[in-house]
Amino acid sequence: MSTQAVLFDVPGPKARLRHRILTAVGVVLVVAIAYVIYLQFEKAGQLKAFMWEPFVTDPEVWTSYLIPGLKGTFTAAAISIVLAVVFGLLFGMGRLSPFAPLRWFCSVIVEFFRSVPVLLMMVFAYFGYFATSDIVPNQHAPLAAVVTALTLYNGAVIAELVRSGVHGLPAGQSEAGLAVGLTPGQVLRSIQLPQALTAMLPALVGQLVVVLKDSALGYGITYLELLNWSKTLGSAYANTVPAYIVAGILFILVNYTLTKFAVYLEGRMKKRRAKA
Structure with a gap:
């Protein structure tokens, strides 16, 4: 019996009909x-x-x-995800530390940055520090x-992924490591963390979509990314709405590709675990 069959009842004829009707209504x-x-x-x-022609006829667009x-x-995104992984690993390991003050400190930092809106952190980082310093x-x-904002927020999310990934491993692995004389820190670094990172790899790719x-x-804060350049494009060619639509399509294509890659990774890892 599959996990899905255990968790959910197989829909009967009436339920399937109801699902089809709701799907049809949703499509309409x-x-x-x-x-x-x-x-x-x-x-x-x-x-x-003429509003759309520049995207085809003018290479400067x-x-x-x-x-x-x-x-x-x-x-x-690239800089942020690299720094966020480092941040997440350090604070995720800190939350798993047997040293209580370090564990509490890392937990406070992680929960704080998970709770603050990303835009608010960008505004504070820009106007409160980088724009006024050298x-x-x-x-x-x-x-x-x-x-800075993307690193702090996504690093906090990755730290929680690390913590939950390690806690999701069988307890016997850490017990076996301790039994052969390894310290808790050595067990975490050499046994638990590599397995947790492998298991959470699809989630990390998914987090890149968020970044x-x-x-x-x-x-x-006037950073020249795709949305800002699309605004400039719309002003230059008097086609603001088409410019934003094209930018949205580009975002969808990039994020869809990353999402499919995460699904592919997850499938590969499930097959690898099944063979093991």
Whole structure:
């Protein structure tokens, strides 16, 4: 019997019919909403051919606006996810420490940064520190603020992933390590942490999707990422709505690719565990 069969009853004929009806109603509602949006865009003249032609006929739309925007988004996301993994590993291990003061300190830090909105951290980091100090050049202050906020928030999330991943391992593994003379710290570093990281790899890739999406919040502190460049593009070509739509499509394509990669990784790891 599969896990799904244990957790959920198999739907009967009436339940399946009800699901089909609800699905059909949902599809009709989505189509209706999409049609209303289409009519509004058509009424406002946002779907006229000349509004969309620059994306096909003018290379500068891509070379001067959209590609630099993607570069800014990827730069902030790449730096942030690397630093967030380091932050998450350190504070995740700290939350698992047998030394109570260290464990409490790491728990407070993690819970604090998980609770503060990312945009608020960006604003504080930018206006409260980087924009008024010489620690980074002025032109890099928005990037530094975006990276700081994304690192702190996503690092706190990864720290919780590390903690829950280690707690999800069989207790016999740590007991066996202690039985052969390893210290709790050695057991964590050499036995538990490698397995937890392997198990949480799909979740880490999924967190990268969150980082990419949240990088758009840098718009609020003038960081030149995809959303900000799309605004500039819309002003230059008088097609603001099409510019934002194209930016949204690019975000969807990138995040969908990462999501599918996370699903692929999860499937590979399930097969590997099944063979083991």
